[in-house]
Amino acid sequence: xxxxxxxxxxxxxxxxxxxxxxxxxxxHIKDTDWQDWSWQLRNSLKNENDFAKFFELSDSxxxxxxxxxxxxxxxxxxxxxxxxxxxxxxxxxxxxxMPHEKELFDPKQSQLDPLGERKSANNxxxxxxxxxxDRVLFLVTDICSVYCRxxxxxxxxxxxxxxxxxxxxxxxxxxxxxxxxxREIILSGGDPLTLSDEKLxxxxxxxxxxxxxxxxxxxxRMPVVSPQRITDxxxxxxxxxxxxxxxxxxxxxxxxxxxxxxxxxxxVDNGIPVMNQMVLLNGVNNHAAIVxxxxxxxxxxxxxxxxxxxxxxxxxxxxxxxxxxDSLAIQKELWGHLSGLAMPTxxxxxxxxxxxxxxxxxxxxxxxxxxxxxxxxxxxxxxxINPEASVILKPLDYEMYLPEWDEVKNSKNx
Ligand code: SF4
Numbered sequence: 001x002x003x004x005x006x007x008x009x010x011x012x013x014x015x016x017x018x019x020x021x022x023x024x025x026x027x028h029i030k031d032t033d034w035q036d037w038s039w040q041l042r043n044s045l046k047n048e049n050d051f052a053k054f055f056e057l058s059d060s061x062x063x064x065x066x067x068x069x070x071x072x073x074x075x076x077x078x079x080x081x082x083x084x085x086x087x088x089x090x091x092x093x094x095x096x097x098m099p100h101e102k103e104l105f106d107p108k109q110s111q112l113d114p115l116g117e118r119k120s121a122n123n124x125x126x127x128x129x130x131x132x133x134d135r136v137l138f139l140v141t142d143i144c145s146v147y148c149r150x151x152x153x154x155x156x157x158x159x160x161x162x163x164x165x166x167x168x169x170x171x172x173x174x175x176x177x178x179x180x181x182x183r184e185i186i187l188s189g190g191d192p193l194t195l196s197d198e199k200l201x202x203x204x205x206x207x208x209x210x211x212x213x214x215x216x217x218x219x220x221r222m223p224v225v226s227p228q229r230i231t232d233x234x235x236x237x238x239x240x241x242x243x244x245x246x247x248x249x250x251x252x253x254x255x256x257x258x259x260x261x262x263x264x265x266x267x268v269d270n271g272i273p274v275m276n277q278m279v280l281l282n283g284v285n286n287h288a289a290i291v292x293x294x295x296x297x298x299x300x301x302x303x304x305x306x307x308x309x310x311x312x313x314x315x316x317x318x319x320x321x322x323x324x325x326d327s328l329a330i331q332k333e334l335w336g337h338l339s340g341l342a343m344p345t346x347x348x349x350x351x352x353x354x355x356x357x358x359x360x361x362x363x364x365x366x367x368x369x370x371x372x373x374x375x376x377x378x379x380x381x382x383x384x385i386n387p388e389a390s391v392i393l394k395p396l397d398y399e400m401y402l403p404e405w406d407e408v409k410n411s412k413n414x
Pocket of ligand 1: 151
């Protein structure tokens with residue numbers, strides 16, 4: 001074997017180790033249709049009849065379908081459906097998209113708007129959520145390619161509003177232009193990648209012309225649910241409007257198929273950073289073994305495992321929520337065994353729009369002005385002794401950066 005062949009063989013071995021396996025296409029579907037994201041959307045499974053063609057439905061699932069409009073909208077692409085077990089209702093991926101009668105049970109906690117996005121202070125104009133000082137969510141559509149049962153934005157998603165109307169779009173842009181403290185715009189919804197290339201191009205173009213906008217993010221489940229959407233044309237459009245970050249939402253290692261792995265690599269190869277936000281879900285991924293499997297595969301594909309969210313108490317999600325203690329135990333088990341690159345940050349959105357908070361394991365067992373004592377993740381006991389306060393200096397050139405820092409701190413008022 002020559003050097004190049006040896007290298008290719010080693011790469012192949014690594015890929016095989018992680019098993020990015022192709023989704024199994026049903027025989028009756030043409031390959032050209034299967035590879036076409038708009039076909040996947042047009043042929044989504046939306047009702048009991050559609051699902052019954054692919055799945056042996058349980059009584060609980062049938063009861064959920066029978067409850068009709070009481071339930072959050074239902075949808076998945078044939079591609080995503082093919083990743084789930086057709087016979088076992090407890091299959092993790094199936095639990096993400098299949099409706100269940102437990103969505104209708106009396107909840108322990110149930111909020112239509114757990115993130116407080118509808119409060120007027122956070123929703124200054126339609127389709128804009130301005131909760132944090134330097135960034136806004138821009139809800140460009142309410143349509144998704146899958147309606148995840150755990151969705152936190154049930155007050156907006158799948159409410160038949162579709163692509164933002166022209167006047168709302170212009171008003172949203174006007175708001176973003178007027179707030180010069182805004183640095184990041186997060187395209188969300190719904191799923192922005194359900195829009196056509198032309199519409200996305202126009203939105204990115206309009207945002208890029210606003211001088212104070214530094215970073216644009218696209219939050220999307222399409223790389224998971226219809227990775228065919230990540231076409232060469234799309235990545236060229238996104239690349240033109242850089243810096244644009246792709247925020248994916250993989251929740252389980254089995255979602256990382258050959259197709260979705262290729263979609264991630266296409267983004268990264270074209271200079272589009274990929275960050276993943278997972279949600280810890282009961283009976284889906286709430287085990288350290290699963291989180292590490294997802295995180296290592298993502299990192300290998302050069303997607304940063306970014307957040308590990310506590311599931312919000314959105315309507316109908318009680319049966320999918322884990323306890324915070326369960327999540328902390330998972331995080332603590334992972335600590336030290338995953339590098340910082342592979343470790344997602346555990347984050348809780350405080351209900352009623354209290355904002356995000358992060359958890360990190362606390363290894364301190366004594367705190368004083370002079371020192372801190374620790375017992376590390378694998379039991380090493382040690383201390384960090386502080387230098388004398390009198391020797392602590394400010395950097396020589398810090399004043400150069402003060403005006404910029406003041407601007408950042410006052411972002412929301414500008
Ligand atoms: S893709 Fe996102 S917005 Fe759409 S249903 Fe799933 S979680 Fe909600």
